[in-house]
Amino acid sequence: xxxxxxxxxxxxxxxxxxxxxxxxxxxxxxxxxxxxxxxxxxxxxxxxxxxxxxxxxxxxxxxxxxxxxxxxxxxxxxxxxxxxxxxxxxxxxxxxxxxxxxxxxxxxxxxxxxxxxxxxxxxxxxxxxxxxxxxxxxxxxxxxxxxxxxxxxxxxxxxxxxxxxxxxxxxxxxxxxxxxxxxxxxxxxxxxxxxxxxxxxxxxxxxxxxxxxxxxxxxxxxxxxxxxxxxxxxxxxxxxxxxxxxxxxxxxxxxxxxxxxxxxxxxxxx
Amino acid sequence: xxxxxxxxxxxxxxxxxxxxxxxxxxxxxxxxxxxxxxxxxxxxxxxxxxxxxxxxxxxxxxxxxxxxxxxxxxxxxxxxxxxxxxxxxxxxxxxxxxxxxxxxxxxxxxxxxxxxxxxxxxxxxxxxxxxxxxxxxxxxxxxxxxxxxxxxxxxxxxxxxxxxxxxxxxxxxxxxxxxxxxxxxxxxxxxxxxxxxxxxxxxxxxxxxxxxxxxxxxxxxxxxxxxxxxxxxxxxxxxxxxxxxxxxxxxxxxxxxxxxxxxxxxxxxx
Amino acid sequence: xxxxxxxxxxxxxxxxxxxxxxxxxxxxxxxxxxxxxxxxxxxxxxxxxxxxxxxxxxxxxxxxxxxxxxxxxxxxxxxxxxxxxxxxxxxxxxxxxxxxxxxxxxxxxxxxxxxxxxxxxxxxxxxxxxxxxxxxxxxxxxxxxxxxxxxxxxxxxxxxxxxxxxxxxxxxxxxxxxxxxxxxxxxxxxxxxxxxxxxxxxxxxxxxxxxxxxxxxxxxxxxxxxxxxxxxxxxxxxxxxxxxxxxxxxxxxxxxxxxxxxxxxxxxxx
Numbered sequence: 011x012x013x014x015x016x017x018x019x020x021x022x023x024x025x026x027x028x029x030x031x032x033x034x035x036x037x038x039x040x041x042x043x044x045x046x047x048x049x050x051x052x053x054x055x056x057x058x059x060x061x062x063x064x065x066x067x068x069x070x071x072x073x074x075x076x077x078x079x080x081x082x083x084x085x086x087x088x089x090x091x092x093x094x095x096x097x098x099x100x101x102x103x104x105x106x107x108x109x110x111x112x113x114x115x116x117x118x119x120x121x122x123x124x125x126x127x128x129x130x131x132x133x134x135x136x137x138x139x140x141x142x143x144x145x146x147x148x149x150x151x152x153x154x155x156x157x158x159x160x161x162x163x164x165x166x167x168x169x170x171x172x173x174x175x176x177x178x179x180x181x182x183x184x185x186x187x188x189x190x191x192x193x194x195x196x197x198x199x200x201x202x203x204x205x206x207x208x209x210x211x212x213x214x215x216x217x218x219x220x221x222x223x224x225x226x227x228x229x230x231x232x233x234x235x236x237x238x239x240x241x242x243x244x245x246x247x248x249x250x251x252x253x254x255x256x257x258x259x260x261x262x263x264x265x266x267x268x269x270x271x272x273x274x275x276x277x278x279x280x
Numbered sequence: 281x282x283x284x285x286x287x288x289x290x291x292x293x294x295x296x297x298x299x300x301x302x303x304x305x306x307x308x309x310x311x312x313x314x315x316x317x318x319x320x321x322x323x324x325x326x327x328x329x330x331x332x333x334x335x336x337x338x339x340x341x342x343x344x345x346x347x348x349x350x351x352x353x354x355x356x357x358x359x360x361x362x363x364x365x366x367x368x369x370x371x372x373x374x375x376x377x378x379x380x381x382x383x384x385x386x387x388x389x390x391x392x393x394x395x396x397x398x399x400x401x402x403x404x405x406x407x408x409x410x411x412x413x414x415x416x417x418x419x420x421x422x423x424x425x426x427x428x429x430x431x432x433x434x435x436x437x438x439x440x441x442x443x444x445x446x447x448x449x450x451x452x453x454x455x456x457x458x459x460x461x462x463x464x465x466x467x468x469x470x471x472x473x474x475x476x477x478x479x480x481x482x483x484x485x486x487x488x489x490x491x492x493x494x495x496x497x498x499x500x501x502x503x504x505x506x507x508x509x510x511x512x513x514x515x516x517x518x519x520x521x522x523x524x525x526x527x528x529x530x531x532x533x534x535x536x537x538x539x540x541x542x543x544x545x546x547x548x549x550x
Numbered sequence: 551x552x553x554x555x556x557x558x559x560x561x562x563x564x565x566x567x568x569x570x571x572x573x574x575x576x577x578x579x580x581x582x583x584x585x586x587x588x589x590x591x592x593x594x595x596x597x598x599x600x601x602x603x604x605x606x607x608x609x610x611x612x613x614x615x616x617x618x619x620x621x622x623x624x625x626x627x628x629x630x631x632x633x634x635x636x637x638x639x640x641x642x643x644x645x646x647x648x649x650x651x652x653x654x655x656x657x658x659x660x661x662x663x664x665x666x667x668x669x670x671x672x673x674x675x676x677x678x679x680x681x682x683x684x685x686x687x688x689x690x691x692x693x694x695x696x697x698x699x700x701x702x703x704x705x706x707x708x709x710x711x712x713x714x715x716x717x718x719x720x721x722x723x724x725x726x727x728x729x730x731x732x733x734x735x736x737x738x739x740x741x742x743x744x745x746x747x748x749x750x751x752x753x754x755x756x757x758x759x760x761x762x763x764x765x766x767x768x769x770x771x772x773x774x775x776x777x778x779x780x781x782x783x784x785x786x787x788x789x790x791x792x793x794x795x796x797x798x799x800x801x802x803x804x805x806x807x808x809x810x811x812x813x814x815x816x817x818x819x820x
Contacts, residue, residue, distance in 0.1 A: 024583070024586050026579060026583075028576070031470060032470035033303075033326070033328055033329075033330060033573075034328055034330040034469070034470050035328065035342060035469045035470050036298070036327045036328055036342045036343075036345055036346035037469075037470075037518070038326075039296060039325055039326065039327040039328065039346050040345075040346055040349050040518075042325045043294070043296075043325065043346065043349040043350040043351070043354070044349050046294050046323055046325070046350075046351060047349070047350065047351035050323070050351075053586055053590070054325070055579055055582045055583065055586070055594070056573070056578075056579060057576045057579040058573055058574055058575065058576055058579065059573075060573060060574040063470070063471055063530075064528060072575060072576045073576075075576055075580075076576035076579050076580055076583065079580050079583040079584050079587070079680070079690065080583040080586075080587065081583070081586060081587035081590075084583070092504075092528060093505065094503070094504065096503060096504070096505035097505075140349075144517070144518045145502050145503045145515065145516075145517075146503070146504070146515065146517045146518055147517070147518035150349065150518065199574070199575045199577075200571060200572035200574050200575050200577075200603070201603055232685050233634070233636060233685045233686070234634065234636070234686070235633065235636035235637075245685065245686065246685075247684070247685075247686045247687070248577070248580075248684045248686055248687035248690065258604060258632060260603075301740060302740035303573075303596070303598055303599075303600060304598055304600040304739070304740050305598060305612060305739045305740050306568070306597045306598055306612045306613070306615055306616035307739075307740075307788070308596075309566060309595055309596060309597040309598065309616050310615075310616055310619050310788075312595045313564070313566075313595065313616065313619040313620040313621070313624070314619050316564050316593055316595070316620075316621060317619070317620065317621035320593070320621075324595070333740070333741055333800075334798060362774075362798060363775065364773070364774065366773060366774070366775035367775075410619070414787070414788045415772050415773045415785065415786075415787075416773070416774070416785065416787045416788055417787070417788035420619065420788065
């Protein structure tokens with residue numbers, strides 16, 4: 011009995027999906043139907059479909075945060091695409107040993123940087139698309155089939171021409187002054203943790219206390235259990251960036267934090 | 281080393297699930313456990329589990345909209361089932377090159393029509409069910425195991441007898457008069473797009489403007505980018521039906537649309 | 551053509567995930583990336599990620615309710631973990647022919663009892679973990695990789711030492727008096743069904759009526775269709791425990807039920 015080609019090839023590659031489509035409709039399901047029709051062995055993983063509609067920045071941050079743990083050969087399809095149908099280009103970005111597929115609107119930029127950008131190709135080979143291409147649903151008609159062809163082993167050069175650069179995403183960066191780091195909240199997760207733009211790697215140098223929105227200095231803890239239940243703390247969480255949290259609570263709710271709220275790290279106590 | 285039978289057979293068929301079970305409980309997980317126990321190679325895809333409880337019409341529309349992109353051999357399990365445990369029949373519908381499994385309450389009817397109805401069988405072979413069959417959870421005990429047996433290659437005649445017809449779903453149809461098409465909103469998606477019952481194929485004939493709820497005439501655009509941000513437009517979206525949308529906004533919120541709101545398409549401007 | 555080892559071994563084992571991580575962020579996706587990197591053939595099933603943050607009891611009930619239908623060899627990863635980073639132990643529990651992986655805080659206890667507890671091992675082999683182990687995300691760094699190693703066929707003794715017992719979960723138990731069973735609501739599902747701690751198996755003996763929160767006696771029905779639309783009833787649902795429900799409605803909304811609301815079962819009519 012012959013083994014299907016894609017089994018023999020070992021091409022059980024992972025395809026992740028990140029969109030702002032939500033899960034009420036069947037838009038995500040349609041993308042998966044297209045992918046499995048072309049690449050039956052693709053292993054599908056949802057990163058999230060709850061990016062706020064057309065909110066490129068949180069989508070880009072979630073994607074950047076997720077990619078490092080995925081195995082070699084993973085194809086990430088990301089679609090947060092206010093400009094669908096207009097002139098923004100569809101691209102595939104080869105970064106590290108993974109591939110990012112989506113619109114060239116900054117969404118893929120932070121993840122590409124994190125993985126190590128290698129090559130950007132503009133998706134111009136319409137023979138790879140689902141036809142006819144809908145004006146409003148490139149996720150299903152452009153990005154999903156291209157991801158499937160990548161899983162199925164297409165040569166990258168068939169996707170389209172190399173382009174020299176991609177749209178950057180301008181994110182606020184933290185500022186390091188003598189004795190203090192000034193940053194801000196860039197993302198709030200499901201638990202109400204306030205994730206900042208201050209890399210955990212900077213904290214050893216800077217000291218052990220953080221201030222949120224001009225409030226009292228908080229200990230930079232190793233674990234939640236270092237403070238009492240209901241108390242605020244700062245720690246380097248799974249994003250590998252400084253977070254403001256409340257043990258057994260929600261910093262967003264209990265401290266009133268928002269994206270953009272200032273956070274500083276200094277050496278001193280009190 | 282022997283290859284497991286279902287690998288050798290190439291039976292990596294897709295099973296989709298559409299329910300009103302939500303994702304808070306483990307009801308969907310239980311269906312998947314049953315399927316993977318019987319058909320380890322089944323590729324599971326969630327269409328949605330957020331159909332409003334017992335709302336057959338939106339469930340049927342989402343299913344109809346999703347099925348065309350799925351590959352040959354896909355089995356769609358759909359469970360929105362106010363009559364579970366009562367006299368409504370469980371059925372399997374062979375349509376196009378796919379199969380629909382669920383209650384005979386209209387839920388499967390539009391999708392069967394879209395794929396091309398071939399044969400309807402009443403599920404009567406209790407040996408295929410999970411035993412004992414719960415009175416309230418046919419998704420787990422009847423529909424999931426039947427889907428798995430289909431993936432595993434069971435002969436259709438073992439499912440039960442052919443029946444001549446299925447319960448129809450009465451959906452509002454649009455009316456074409458001289459110079460005007462009158463329809464209505466039948467579904468509102470996550471982005472607040474108001475999807476109508478006016479097929480896109482009719483639009484070329486009818487002209488280029490649409491009116492929502494008696495408001496001003498809107499351009500029938502090709503892409504969102506043809507109007508300014510925040511402006512309303514009409515376009516043929518991924519449902520291949522006329523939609524009323526607001527660029528970078530929500531037509532449901534910004535225009536106050538509801539299911540049933542009237543939409544007309546005419547030739548004229550202003 | 552050589553078949554990849556994990557295909558030849560038939561190790562397409564199921565890994566389920568149950569967490570309080572929600573689906574807005576990519577925390578669940580990260581766990582899946584880790585698992586698929588180590589065990590490409592793992593079949594991933596989401597039980598739920600909507601356990602209320604740090605709510606061990608509902609998480610434990612959902613897990614207990616889900617496990618019986620899963621096939622032999624399934625590995626269930628459950629993470630509702632208020633004590634992450636503190637002294638609570640990570641464990642793997644061999645129960646029936648399945649494995650439960652998660653924190654030793656009571657979360658796994660009811661499911662282990664339902665499957666039949668065989669052996670508990672404390673996860674001490676750091677070589678199996680993702681390094682460095684985050685202080686706040688053992689789901690990704692400890693539990694996900696251990697589950698993957700189990701799917702890949704690791705010998706259980708490599709995980710860590712056997713421990714004699716696990717943290718129990720104290721759940722309210724129903725009381726059987728002469729002629730009456732007294733219980734309470736322990737879980738409310740998506741449909742607003744009020745699931746009690748009264749096992750269905752007790753009902754044949756006790757009689758045919760139930761009272762919710764001191765209200766009128768309700769028929770213990772076989773199916774929803776035994777009462778009129780909008781009417782309350784009691785029945786043994788898919789949890790195999792007594793539920794209070796409203797046909798085509800929500801008992802939680804219509805009757806005002808909460809976790810802890812009293813339910814009694816007696817013989818009488820009236």
